[in-house]
Amino acid sequence: MASVEFLSTHRLTRQYGGLTAVNDVNFSIHHDRIHAIIGPNGAGKTTLVNLICGREKPTSGSIIYKGKEISQQSSAKRVQAGIVYTFQVTSIFRNLSCYENVALSVQRSLKAMQGKLLMVSESVIEKHVSKSLGRVGLNGKEYDTAGTLPYGHQKLLEVAMSLSASPELLILDEPTQGLAQAEIENLIALIRDISKSVNVLLIEHNMAVVFSLAEYVTVMDSGTIMAEGTPSEIENNREVQDLYLGN
Amino acid sequence: MKRKSLIYSLFLKGGVLLLLFLMQFILPTYHHSSFSKIMILASYAVGYNFLLGYTGLMSLGHAMFFASGMYSAGLSILYLGFTPLEGMVFGTVFTLTMSLIFGLFALRTSGVSFLIVTLMFGQTFYLAILYYNELTYGQDGFSLTNYLGSLVLFGEEFLYSNPVIRYNFALILLAVYLLITTIIILSPIGRILIAIRENEARTQLLGYNVFSYKLFALTFSGTLAGISGAMHALLFSYIGTTFAEIHHSISPLLWTLLGGAGTVIGPLLGTGIMYYLIDFISGITSNYLLVVGVILVLTIIWFPLGIMGTIRQRWLKWLP
């Protein structure tokens, strides 16, 4: 069965002064397969993803999401449309409780579904927060201050926040970085579970994670796409091997 | 958790307000008048705190909102023959519009630039009042006493400058401000504002148009300041440029910080303490600003959460 393009970029470029971080990139994400972007540092992976989620605006080129051109849309609007980005370095509300962290995300999704913000009742929010925290394995931690959680749990909290934002495309930027092996396994299982209902795009350096999770891989280098294919195709790709062995 | 917070804090505030209400019957004249002033200035600080303590935006130009309410109400009463009530409404609408337009420009900047912009606009507003002094009476200011008429309540006539009227109107204003800000802070909107204060980038990437919320906070805060200014004009009759000067922009910052930014009742505490402290020091020397400066430095180094903020952190976690 042919996959439908969910998001695609057309000749997408991002320049800073003399540096071209993303160069004329045609990238696409299809439904229902976990997609990973890999490549050496400075390849432009994070910039590409920033362009997709709206943190940066392109110098030229376009981004089509669900049939609409979105490259001039604000990042907030894109989240509302379902593109949710999880930061590489955890960006949570450190001084607030886990409950408040997730509730902030929950209440916006509920509002989107229900209409007026003020009509969202606190008890409904509570239910959804519990569900989200439970899904990532953080139940019972509602009233802990987010900044006091161990790093691995902070990452899980961030995933919970992202899930509560009703994503259709969840972008995870190096989700396993800084985690212990057991936590990585845990996270892989969680992502696999999430991918059953949400499209997942991840940037990863950890090859074991990539081969374990990804169904399709894009390799970037110096701002362009070097190769694309299934994990085994990429594994056997000469140029990719040179890229990584050469480094 | 939120519901518990709401109930406890309403009790606390209700208690404080009740206490203030009862005190008017036992306070000697001098302190009676001081308390009236403190309550109006405290409401100015409560409005300021909405922006600083909860949304995380520091403004050094808030005097322009206070003064705009004061002058627009006062001038409309003076020149257009508005009644005091009409003057207040006009003052409110005028300041609301002004803060909205100001916000649309100023919020394009953030952090330090925003601060400098508020400082400059505050100063410009002050200069404008001086420049158009044929209209505004410039540095001398003017008095509304002969234009206010009297207030008819319960079949009796009162002057606006009547101590009882002053005290209770100021109290009502403060009560309304405390109630409204508590409700908003404990609502979903309050959660968003606090999130913006804590981590603006994250809030935007959770799908919130941060600019709109900041604009709301600035407009709301500015309007509250304007209404305080208009009320001050009504109750104390004198309208002058001291209320548009930089010092009057720094004051709510000082009061809020000392009492506890990010707590609803902190500004009231801070205003009261500083008012009496300055009163006391002015009796000894005219250089009270020296003490103000020292307190600012000491508070920010040793006491950044302020009095109520420290209390909240150590003992009363539910305080909004």
Place this chain on the structure above:
Amino acid sequence: MPMVFLAVLDGTVTAFVLALIALGLSLVFGVMRIVNVAHGEFFMLGAVLSWFAYNWTADSVWGFVLALLIAPVIVGAIAVISERYILRKVDYNPESTIVATIGILYVIQQLTLMGFGPEARPVEAPIYFRVSFPWFGYSGYKLLVAVMSGLCLCGVWLLLKRTKLGLYMRATQQDYEIATTFGVPTKKIYASVFALGGGLAALAGVLVVPIRQADHLMGLEPLLLSFIVVIIGGLGSIRGTIIAAFLIGISDGIISVFYEPTLAKMLATLFVVMILIIKPSGLFGENQQ
């Protein structure tokens, strides 16, 4: 026409001095990422200390020389003390620094009021000569001020670009943590930068005081003007600061010929608003995170 030329001359002198003051503010922001609201008071102290120097030597030339030597040093010392015991204690948090420097502003201003008095006091210029232009004679001292400020600006540029201290400053500006790991004495650099900023402001005060009198409230206006300069030029951009200082200084001179100073200031603010609408980070500014 001669009016405009006079205005341009006056504006240029103002611009040079403004550039000195604004540069101090901008350097501190660029390297330390904080705003010193008491910056205008450093300028005022320069002027006031200058008066004391003149008073003590009872001679306009020696007083000037003495002031040039000691004012920046004394003010620099005050800056270092503030940095060490106040700013460091609040960890250079932007908002806390602003509050703390407001406090410092009040303290300096009031102490000066107590020690110097509320009146404005004039100071004699060290040299007096007139430069003849076809339409009018112009104060030679003012031209001297412009020249000396210009030399100072060059000196700072040399310091930043050519000396080890300057290199350290630029490294610290780029990235504090990396600079520390490379062995840059970042804490001392912070103190030096803050002292340099204050010293520049004080120097400006010494140069300016024979043109206008010294009084304890004179710091507010240069502060606000510096803020305008730094916003338009872009916080953190040295080049932008200097260009903006000239833009503001000269237009201020010209506008003052045709409009009252109050109105001129209001127009300046409007100008800033327009820049902000078009480019919130200023003409040359880096985008703050």
